[in-house]
Amino acid sequence: MIRRGHTFSRLTTLRRTRRDGRAYWFCECRCGRKKLIREDGLQSGAVLSCGCLHRERTSVVSSRPIPTGARFGRLTIVRRAASPTRPGHGQEYQARCVCGRIVRVESQILRAGRKRSCGCLKRDRWKRQLRHGHGRRLHRSPEYLAFHGAKAACLNPDAQRYPRTGALGIEFLFASFERFLAQVGMRPSPSHRLTRLDPDGDYEVGNVQWITRKGRR
Numbered sequence: 001m002i003r004r005g006h007t008f009s010r011l012t013t014l015r016r017t018r019r020d021g022r023a024y025w026f027c028e029c030r031c032g033r034k035k036l037i038r039e040d041g042l043q044s045g046a047v048l049s050c051g052c053l054h055r056e057r058t059s060v061v062s063s064r065p066i067p068t069g070a071r072f073g074r075l076t077i078v079r080r081a082a083s084p085t086r087p088g089h090g091q092e093y094q095a096r097c098v099c100g101r102i103v104r105v106e107s108q109i110l111r112a113g114r115k116r117s118c119g120c121l122k123r124d125r126w127k128r129q130l131r132h133g134h135g136r137r138l139h140r141s142p143e144y145l146a147f148h149g150a151k152a153a154c155l156n157p158d159a160q161r162y163p164r165t166g167a168l169g170i171e172f173l174f175a176s177f178e179r180f181l182a183q184v185g186m187r188p189s190p191s192h193r194l195t196r197l198d199p200d201g202d203y204e205v206g207n208v209q210w211i212t213r214k215g216r217r
């Protein structure tokens with residue numbers, strides 16, 4: 001059995017999770033990337049890295065200089081760094097990020113796609129998640145639980161609410177959590193519950209809303 005902290009070639013397991021009935025491990029690769037990997041892929045030895053191993057094996061090691069103006073994500077090459085190359089390291093370049101910051105980056109890091117901004121890309125992503133209140137705690141948020149619960153009630157014959165939902169032909173028509181959230185918004189208070197306005201209607205745009213037991217919206 002795979003446990004946390006086990007190493008499979010370049011990958012170290014961090015946390016187990018399930019998606020669509022399959023077991024996955026959130027892994028950290030030696031290159032620093034984190035990636036969700038199927039458990040059977042780790043067990044069988046089919047997956048050895050986040051993908052960097054394959055890229056390294058197949059990429060032609062290039063010593064050609066990177067031209068000024070070349071773009072790597074948010075970064076644009078401004079000039080070759082003046083300082084001499086350290087042994088074992090690639091040529092350094094100065095690059096301007098779209099946010100205006102100037103950073104120094106090694107050529108092979110750029111070529112490997114390991115740096116695509118000054119760091120603002122990660123920060124923006126994190127901010128976006130925080131803004132929605134669905135950061136690390138995504139899968140425990142009341143909105144996600146309501147989404148998941150409603151989906152299960154429609155699709156999973158083992159779900160408690162299935163006999164009154166899926167078994168009656170009520171369908172879950174939201175393609176993703178994001179679309180669902182965009183329709184219903186955040187739960188206004190813990191006394192609000194996800195409700196279908198037309199009890200015989202499906203879970204779909206226009207028919208779901210947060211409502212209190214007393215019927216307040």
Ligand SMILES: [Zn+2]
Nearest residue numbers: 029031050052
């Ligand atoms: Zn990697």
Ligand SMILES: [Zn+2]
Nearest residue numbers: 097099118120
């Ligand atoms: Zn930036």
